[in-house]
Amino acid sequence: MNILTFDIEDWYCYDTISRNLNWDDYEVRIYKGVEKILLALDERHLKATFFCLGWVAEKHPQIIRDIAGQGHQIGCHSYQHELASYFTEAQFREDTIRAKNAIEDVVGHQIALFRAPSFSITESNLFCIDVLAELGFTTDCSIFPTTRDYGGMPSYGSAEPSIIEHNGYRLKEYPISPMPLLNKQVVYSGGGYFRLFPYWLIKKFTKQSDYVMTYFHPSDFDPENPDMDWLPRIRRWKNSIGHKSAYNKFLRYIDDFEFVNIEVADKMINWSNVKTIKV
Numbered sequence: 001m002n003i004l005t006f007d008i009e010d011w012y013c014y015d016t017i018s019r020n021l022n023w024d025d026y027e028v029r030i031y032k033g034v035e036k037i038l039l040a041l042d043e044r045h046l047k048a049t050f051f052c053l054g055w056v057a058e059k060h061p062q063i064i065r066d067i068a069g070q071g072h073q074i075g076c077h078s079y080q081h082e083l084a085s086y087f088t089e090a091q092f093r094e095d096t097i098r099a100k101n102a103i104e105d106v107v108g109h110q111i112a113l114f115r116a117p118s119f120s121i122t123e124s125n126l127f128c129i130d131v132l133a134e135l136g137f138t139t140d141c142s143i144f145p146t147t148r149d150y151g152g153m154p155s156y157g158s159a160e161p162s163i164i165e166h167n168g169y170r171l172k173e174y175p176i177s178p179m180p181l182l183n184k185q186v187v188y189s190g191g192g193y194f195r196l197f198p199y200w201l202i203k204k205f206t207k208q209s210d211y212v213m214t215y216f217h218p219s220d221f222d223p224e225n226p227d228m229d230w231l232p233r234i235r236r237w238k239n240s241i242g243h244k245s246a247y248n249k250f251l252r253y254i255d256d257f258e259f260v261n262i263e264v265a266d267k268m269i270n271w272s273n274v275k276t277i278k279v
């Protein structure tokens with residue numbers, strides 16, 4: 001099962017490093033990127049899941065109206081791309097309520113699907129699961145099921161949909177799907193590694209996997225994506241590569257493989273048969 005998702009944020013909407021920047025000062029480039037994505041999906045009659053920032057819903061509501069208007073599924077991606085691992089429980093609750101309300105005001109229905117920025121629900125902030133369930137979320141896509149810079153969740157085990165349970169709260173979990181490469185677990189199905197890796201490798205990884213969770217961004221497909229000179233060197237480099245060829249690579253990818261959104265995946269999975277992970 002290959003799941004097609006997008007994170008709806010602009011090129012400068014970048015976790016903690018950009019939280020102190022005034023996002024209103026930056027050139028708005030997101031409209032073109034979203035337009036390209038919607039065109040590609042429309043031409044192929046594909047439906048995807050779009051995780052949107054509350055900030056985007058407030059500043060650029062038309063983007064989310066356009067996405068929802070084409071029948072795509074909408075999820076919440078925090079208010080302003082702050083990592084969940086930097087929040088206290090109270091801050092996470094406040095941020096998530098703010099984001100959920102902003103998105104719901106635009107789409108006019110309840111949002112039950114969540115993805116934390118950079119897959120930042122880890123073993124050290126499991127309160128996020130309680131908060132999400134209390135706020136009416138049923139489904140989460142925030143877990144990196146192995147060790148990584150932000151902590152990850154190695155106890156999750158293999159990357160596959162499951163029920164995650166904490167303090168008696170239960171959510172359907174669709175983790176991101178990393179692959180091993182040179183002693184590292186890499187997520188090739190979106191973002192920097194998708195832009196960096198040659199298509200044959202992406203294709204090989206996808207063929208080898210029973211479950212692939214993608215996460216593309218409008219800026220991945222922007223050939224003029226601006227340089228982020230405030231980032232540390234390696235991240236700045238990672239954010240500057242592959243933008244010219246990524247859109248064509250993406251088109252090839254969605255032509256070569258079958259993709260569904262989370263709404264459809266949800267119906268394909270027999271939830272009484274999946275593992276329950278108590279954390």
Ligand SMILES: [Zn+2]
Nearest residue numbers: 007009117118
């Ligand atoms: Zn994001």
